[in-house]
Amino acid sequence: MKTQLLALAAVVAVSACAKGNDTNSSASAAPVQTVAAAPSGAEASEGGKVYQTNCSSCHQATGAGVEDTFPPLANNPAVTGDPKALIHIVKYGMSGKLEVLGQNYNGMMPNWGQSLSNADIAAAVTYIRSSWGNKASAVTEADVAAVSQ
Numbered sequence: 054m055k056t057q058l059l060a061l062a063a064v065v066a067v068s069a070c071a072k073g074n075d076t077n078s079s080a081s082a083a084p085v086q087t088v089a090a091a092p093s094g095a096e097a098s099e100g101g102k103v104y105q106t107n108c109s110s111c112h113q114a115t116g117a118g119v120e121d122t123f124p125p126l127a128n129n130p131a132v133t134g135d136p137k138a139l140i141h142i143v144k145y146g147m148s149g150k151l152e153v154l155g156q157n158y159n160g161m162m163p164n165w166g167q168s169l170s171n172a173d174i175a176a177a178v179t180y181i182r183s184s185w186g187n188k189a190s191a192v193t194e195a196d197v198a199a200v201s202q
Contacts, residue, residue, distance in 0.1 A: 100176035100177050100178075100180025100181075101180050101184075103169070103173045103174075103177040104180050104181065104184075107165065107169065107177070108177065108181075111123040111160070111162075112124075112125070112126050115127065116181070116184060116185035116187075118153075118158075119160075120156070121156075121157070121158060121159070122158060122159070124151060124156070124160075125153065125154070126181050126185065126187070127184075127185030127186060128154070128186055128187070129153055129154065129187075130154075131153065132181055132182055132189070133182060133187050133188065133189040134189075136178065136182065136190065136192045137199075139178055139181070140178055140192060140196060140197050140200045141202075142162055143162075143165050143177065143178055144164070144165060144166035144174055144197065144200060145166055145202050146161070146162050146163050146164035147162040148160075148161040148162065170194075171197040172194045174197045175192050175193055175194045175196060178192045178197070179192050
């Protein structure tokens with residue numbers, strides 16, 4: 054019974070992560086330059102909204118993830134490392150086995166580039182890179198646009 058409940062929870066979580074999104078976004082007039090500091094209140098707020106709407110059902114509001122299925126974003130070296138790698142994962146998705154902090158995961162990250170603008174992805178990635186104890190530079194809409202498959 055416990056295994057069936059866990060399987061059902063995983064299906065629900067994957068469905069929530071893979072669902073479409075009707076967030077309306079508009080590109081900003083001019084790209085903001087990348088800075089090493091934490092995002093401003095406005096950037097953090099916008100990124101937090103995008104994260105809450107699209108990412109928190111899998112990675113949780115705390116960035117802790119879901120054991121064996123969705124990796125944590127908090128204290129994750131891939132999150133604070135090369136921003137291009139994280140942008141690529143968010144923009145184009147990812148599936149298959151993954152090891153984070155010694156723990157194995159085998160979930161599916163949806164291709165958010167189909168439903169989120171580059172500005173929204175930049176805001177969410179900036180939020181993720183500066184939340185839950187993560188201390189990494191912001192990314193810009195131009196950074197996201199520069200990452201191709």
